[in-house]
Amino acid sequence: MTREEFIAAIAPAAVKLRLEGSPLFPSVRIAQAILETGGVIPAWNNLVGYKVGSGVLTPYWKGRSVNKSTWEVYDGGETRVRADFRAYDSVEDSFRDQDLLFDLERYRRVREAKTPGEQIKALLAGGYATDPDYAKKLDQLTEQYALTRYDKEVDDMLEQLMEQIRLLQEEVRALREQKAMTEIPVWAQEAVQAAAAAGILDTTTGGSYDFYRFVTILHRLGLFDAKGQAG
Known part of the structure; x- marks a missing residue:
């Protein structure tokens, strides 16, 4: 050898x-x-x-x-x-x-x-x-x-592993955001229904959590009247 x-x-x-x-x-x-x-x-x-x-x-x-x-x-x-x-x-x-x-x-x-x-x-x-x-x-x-x-080989492999972890984390975040786009939070359902009744929101499209928070704030400010029209 x-x-x-x-x-x-x-x-x-x-x-x-x-x-x-x-x-x-x-x-x-x-x-x-x-x-x-x-x-x-x-x-x-x-x-x-x-x-x-x-x-x-x-x-x-x-x-x-x-x-x-x-x-x-x-x-x-x-x-x-x-x-x-x-x-x-x-x-x-x-x-x-x-x-x-x-x-x-x-x-x-x-x-x-x-x-x-x-x-x-x-x-x-x-x-x-x-x-x-x-x-x-x-x-x-x-x-x-x-x-x-061989030390460098280890460093390179660890770097690749960290990159894979980063990509996986991004994928998880994307999946969470996708889920958020298809599910209306319970706390936003009343506001969404009011907005839909006012004709300014298609509830079937979904939205991000930030979007639902925005709609909820508008609803709480009374910008959708009881007859389903924008205030």
Whole structure:
């Protein structure tokens, strides 16, 4: 699998989760997956380097794990260690489980980040990795593969969604106005009948609420006499 194929394979899930409210920008999520896996989807589908940790089960992690070799940075030096990593049924499950991790207070800055760059720094500050160059590496990957295009994709989709909502609201308003044109309000019926008797209004045509208010005001001012003529 080439790096481009890897990105194409996981980008849809990164975009989908962001649209659903995930705190991670797609660009950050993809860059992190590249860094954590080297651009290879492992059989256990853990693309985020999420260790077993407390071992508490979640809706997306059922308790399976794999023991793998990894490296950490302690006191400025790299140390090779083995650790238990969570195993998932799918890549999307690994992303969703990671989002649960980001609910912790230590990752508040990750959730509140306004830009991918700010979020990358917040990941390191929150202790997601021991590598002091973690943020720098994520920045480099983001730039190298133009990953912010996926953030823009989300923004464009949200903009389209907002436009669809606006058009739907206009349609609802139009339907309400249409209903108003075909139904005479109870409070205006007497005035409409008087106006019709005066021969100045065809009650079958209907009218807007503002029109009915106007007719009602004229009626209350006595501009239609009892014989059905205009006053």
